[in-house]
Amino acid sequence: ETGVTQSPTHLIKTRGQQVTLRCSSQSGHNTVSWYQQALGQGPQFIFQYYREEENGRGNFPPRFSGLQFPNYSSELNVNALELDDSALYLCASSGWTSGRPTYNEQFFGPGTRLTVL
Amino acid sequence: RKEVEQDPGPFNVPEGATVAFNCTYSNSASQSFFWYRQDCRKEPKLLMSVYSSGNEDGRFTAQLNRASQYISLLIRDSKLSDSATYLCVVALGTGNQFYFGTGTSLTVIP
Numbered sequence: 001e002t003g004v005t006q007s008p009t010h011l012i013k014t015r016g017q018q019v020t021l022r023c024s025s026q027s028g029h030n031t032v033s034w035y036q037q038a039l040g041q042g043p044q045f046i047f048q049y050y051r052e053e054e055n056g057r058g059n060f061p062p063r064f065s066g067l068q069f070p071n072y073s074s075e076l077n078v079n080a081l082e083l084d085d086s087a088l089y090l091c092a093s094s095g096w097t098s099g100r101p102t103y104n105e106q107f108f109g110p111g112t113r114l115t116v117l
Numbered sequence: 118r119k120e121v122e123q124d125p126g127p128f129n130v131p132e133g134a135t136v137a138f139n140c141t142y143s144n145s146a147s148q149s150f151f152w153y154r155q156d157c158r159k160e161p162k163l164l165m166s167v168y169s170s171g172n173e174d175g176r177f178t179a180q181l182n183r184a185s186q187y188i189s190l191l192i193r194d195s196k197l198s199d200s201a202t203y204l205c206v207v208a209l210g211t212g213n214q215f216y217f218g219t220g221t222s223l224t225v226i227p
Contacts, residue, residue, distance in 0.1 A: 031212060042123075042204050042217035043161065055212040090160060094213070104149055104208070106215060108160035
């Protein structure tokens, strides 16, 4: 177990609705990255937060937004949901592990499975 | 063009076989390289980092060729428990953002 938690585990929404997914990073980690994994595909980078600031963004439209809180937990918000947004959403944290910087490695949470009907 | 290209397989091999996975990456500025393993409906987990000098961890050997922008993973003496999807990952940018390949599916058959 990595210590990264995500909620909810599963979620069903309808087209046009909005959704908020949550992630708690591993203790000592100040960087959180979000990924979307469609069925049969590898995870796709959405964006990354470092110390509450966005620190890079993948090829996703502005209706995908996020934030990071002072305790380094993070939220991913998706507005105007589309059918193609159905996927597993993964959060990964990085930072200091066991007293040393390990930004090179990302630790993934179990994911939130979003279904859009 | 995708950052990382990977043969999706599937690879079906008998126990004890040796199997090799390859991937290529497009951005020469890529900084770090990894193989992650993902079991069905689970999150990806780090299998090993990949270095230019090559590195080995038990039955697993990873290799990086920066000139050809090519990464490989060799699994020797395959076990049933090796059945999973293997994801090739390159890291880019100041925040070490990860770019994944499609993943290669491996099934080890008794």
